[in-house]
Amino acid sequence: MTDFPEPAESRPDPVEIRGFLHFPGWLDLQEQREMVADLRAVAATAPLFSPMTPYGRPMSVRMTSAGRFGWVSDRRGYRYSETHPEGLPWPAIPHSILSVWRTVSGSARMPECCLVNFYDDHARMGMHQDRDEADFTQPVVSISLGDDALFRIGNETRGGRTQSLWLRSGDVLVMGGAARLLYHGVDRIAPGSSTLLPNGGRINLTLRVVT
Template sequence: MTVLRLRGFDIHKGYLDAVAQQQLVTALRNVVVRAPLFRPDTPYGKPMSVRMTAAGKYGWFSDRKGYRYVEAHPSGRPWPAIPEEVLAVWEAVTGLDRQPECCLINYYGPEARMGMHQDRDEADFSWPVVSISLGDDGLFRIGNTTRGGKTESIWLHSGDVVVMGGEARLTYHGVDRIKPGTSTLLEKGGRVNLTLRVVD
């Protein structure tokens, strides 16, 4: 396994082997049964191109009221617990005793993308954010701590894990595009991205 450091982001290439990836997908199916994927609106009223759900104490949510964490799925039910297989990745790559309180699950179809943004809805930015890629390749773009300026991009493959901490914690980042057909992990194709966050 290779660890690349790009603008403060630690990118663990090929961190999860094929068996571990499949175990994660199986665990996530159980989450999605209890908390189905949904497509939130941005505060500007435009539907996001990704579908999402979550596990843990909190889920991330967006509508005309803004971006925020909530304690229940849009159905009104509490979010399912974060699977142990997911927590094991967090513990291994961060070495922290503190566990994340949110596992945001984003599903990217062939046309989905995620604009450049900062993860800043959490109470304490000293805790890292961990991102796990499953399925088709995604072109991950890394910017700066302010909008604009030169950016760098890297393809994230199924099984890659990214740790955003320290100097990278408030760096702008996004997903420009998905490369369909680059993985057979997901039955219907696409990419699943898990982001683990300490919220409180």
């Protein structure tokens, strides 16, 4: 599959929300469908799994990864790993996903991890910071596919005023600069708000430079 074209005039301008750059509707429906097909190939090589937190509780999302590194969690803690829990290397990040990074990230480096999170109707993601990477000057790029998600943005420490926005299928979000270490999470999913995934749910991709 070839890369998506560079953004044309029809591509949306970003909206800044507490330092996050939100590109609503960045991917059109055909691009979303092609990306989902690429992700099915990723999951065929590196199956989705339900990670366990270090506290012994299962996370509500299922996940897998692509790239040099994947993200795993178990009793040993949260960390990056070069192998899937079944022991195999992660598959390469699809070109359709890398093209989004090239266009919106502003980084000269390429992502080393594409974390794939699948949310069903009841899945959530608690407020957290992305700080397991070595270089915080590198952004995190998020791509939303499928059902809408209520995304919450916090502060550099827990607590305080937060702001929420709905992320819809095809949206892209860039977390960099002063927003790189802000707490953030997903409060809920809106079931049936998208027909992209035949059985419903939401896929969220986060692209990161790890080293």
